[in-house]
Amino acid sequence: MRKNNVLKSMLLVAIGVAGLTVALGSDVGENIVDDHNANGTDTLDDRAAIMAAINAATATGGSKVVIIPKGTFYLDSPIDLANPQYADLTIKGIGRTSLLMHRGGDYAIKLGDGTSSGRADQITLKSFKINGTLATAASAGIEVNYSCRNLFSNLHITGYNAANSGSDAEGGAAIKFKYSWIQTVRECTLTNNKFGIRTGSGSNTANGLNVVDCVIENISDTGIYLQNANAVKISGTTIEGGGMSYGVYANTGRAYAIQNCYFEGVTNTSIYLDNSAYLKGVTISGNFISLSGSDCAININGVQGAKISGNSFSGVPNDAVIKTRANGYVGNVWLIGNNHDVYSGQTMWSGYVYIEKAVGAKFSSGMWEDVQNKTLTYGRYYTLVQDQ
Numbered sequence: 001m002r003k004n005n006v007l008k009s010m011l012l013v014a015i016g017v018a019g020l021t022v023a024l025g026s027d028v029g030e031n032i033v034d035d036h037n038a039n040g041t042d043t044l045d046d047r048a049a050i051m052a053a054i055n056a057a058t059a060t061g062g063s064k065v066v067i068i069p070k071g072t073f074y075l076d077s078p079i080d081l082a083n084p085q086y087a088d089l090t091i092k093g094i095g096r097t098s099l100l101m102h103r104g105g106d107y108a109i110k111l112g113d114g115t116s117s118g119r120a121d122q123i124t125l126k127s128f129k130i131n132g133t134l135a136t137a138a139s140a141g142i143e144v145n146y147s148c149r150n151l152f153s154n155l156h157i158t159g160y161n162a163a164n165s166g167s168d169a170e171g172g173a174a175i176k177f178k179y180s181w182i183q184t185v186r187e188c189t190l191t192n193n194k195f196g197i198r199t200g201s202g203s204n205t206a207n208g209l210n211v212v213d214c215v216i217e218n219i220s221d222t223g224i225y226l227q228n229a230n231a232v233k234i235s236g237t238t239i240e241g242g243g244m245s246y247g248v249y250a251n252t253g254r255a256y257a258i259q260n261c262y263f264e265g266v267t268n269t270s271i272y273l274d275n276s277a278y279l280k281g282v283t284i285s286g287n288f289i290s291l292s293g294s295d296c297a298i299n300i301n302g303v304q305g306a307k308i309s310g311n312s313f314s315g316v317p318n319d320a321v322i323k324t325r326a327n328g329y330v331g332n333v334w335l336i337g338n339n340h341d342v343y344s345g346q347t348m349w350s351g352y353v354y355i356e357k358a359v360g361a362k363f364s365s366g367m368w369e370d371v372q373n374k375t376l377t378y379g380r381y382y383t384l385v386q387d388q
Contacts, residue, residue: 029065029090030057032073040071045103047075058085068093068100068128076104081111082118089120093128096156102132106139112147114179119146126153130174132193133159140176140198148181152188160193161220172221173198177229182208189215196239198225205229211237218242223266226250233257240264251275257283263297264290275302282306291315298322306333313340 030053032038038049050073053066068091079100081089102108108130112119130141141157144150157174170176172194177183183206190196196216199205206229213236216223223239223246226232230253239247239261247263247270250256256279263270270289273279282303289297292315300306301324313321321340324333 029063029067029092030054031067031069033069033071038071038073040069040073043074045076046073047077047079050075050079054079054081054086054089054091058087058089064088064090066091068098070094070097072099072101074101074103075108078105078107079109080113081109081120081123082113082115084117084120086120086123088122090124090126091128092124092126095127095154096129098128100128100130101134102130102138102141102159103134105135106137107141107143108132108135109142110145111143111150112145112179114145116146121147122149123147124151124153125155126151127155129156129158131159132157135159137171139171140173141193142174143176143178144180144183145178146180148183150180150183152183152185154187156189156191158190158192160195170198170200173225176200177206177209180206180209184210184212185214186210186212187214190217190219191215192218192242194221195219195225196223198222199227199229201227207231209233211235213237216240219244222246222249224248226256227252229253231255233259234261235259236261238262239266239270243267246270246272248272249274250279252279254280256281258285258287259283260286262288266294268294269296269299270294271298272296273298273300273303273306280304284308285310287311289313291317291321293318295319296321296323300324300333303333307336308333308338309336311338313338 030036032046032050032053033040035056036049036053038046050066057063057066066089100108109125111123125142132138132141138160141160142152152175160172160174174190174193174196175185176198178200185197196219197211205227209229209232211224211234216237216239218241220242221244223244224234226249229250232253232255234248234257240263242265244266245268247266248258249272252275258271271284273282279302282305284298285307289311291297291313295318297313297317298308298321308322322335
């Protein structure tokens with residue numbers, strides 16, 4: 001540990017002996033500038049200094065904390081956290097003024113390498129910014145591949161778009177999960193990327209993914225793209241702008257909850273559950289979805305056991321507000337208490353709910369024409385009954 005941290009530790013000991021309580025411990029850690037000579041004012045590669053700080057922090061007796069102060073720090077290759085030594089590490093900045101400028105390599109930061117020998121768990125990344133606009137063939141800002149119980153908090157990740165993702169169809173994500181468990185993305189801003197959050201095409205890409213109170217905006221493809229993910233909760237998150245095709249797209253998995261989110265500016269479908277092999281156990285509740293310029297709010301194709309309740313829709317879609325598609329089996333779907341803003345004198349359109357191949361569907365709340373207490377006719381639209 002460098003002199004800077006030794007002095008801090010001595011001061012904390014002295015305070016402890018004196019019986020005083022002072023909040024100085026939060027600043028104890030390996031500072032990449034003060035302790036390891038990174039330079040936040042030039043354009044040279046700072047990766048070696050950052051890795052030196054990480055190695056010092058995670059050595060025996062280390063603080064397990066790396067501090068990124070104000071400045072712009074360049075990365076010509078990834079910060080590689082594929083070593084069990086890095087378990088329980090925290091890398092923290094002071095906000096958006098702590099900037100990692102990703103200039104080379106597939107990722108800015110990589111947790112794990114897909115093997116048990118490279119697994120490091122319980123890593124926290126918080127309060128700094130990653131910019132990928134200078135990177136070429138960049139797959140993601142952060143990739144998690146064989147790691148669990150990690151926290152991503154108050155990060156701002158931008159600049160991973162179709163132009164710099166190369167030929168990688170899964171590239172261009174702010175955060176990418178390939179093989180992981182129990183991940184929390186909290187209060188992050190993911191903007192101007194191809195994907196906000198993306199899982200890979202392998203098995204068990206994200207088991208126990210929690211996306212909380214984030215802003216995902218100006219996305220060119222999909223806000224949150226999920227494949228082979230289980231136990232996923234998306235809550236309190238804003239997904240809007242950029243002409244994105246899908247807000248949330250899910251293919252294969254079990255136990256999904258999308259709750260209390262705001263969707264706007266999605267061109268195709270805000271929430272698209274698409275899988276011929278079925279998604280199982282889905283709750284979509286308490287969301288607001290703006291439909292202006294959008295084909296559909298919620299499209300379910302291949303889902304068993306879904307509850308769609310308490311959502312509010314605004315605007316007129318190009319197709320239907322809620323829809324089940326022809327090439328997917330839909331079983332046991334319950335729609336209750338959803339509302340669409342239809343004002344007095346506004347022309348109704350035939351396309352509120354479209355039902356096809358739905359078995360065991362149940363509609364409730366007194367807002368559905370020709371539905372309650374009647375047999376559903378598949379392959380037709382049902383329209384909203386305006387409350388009098």
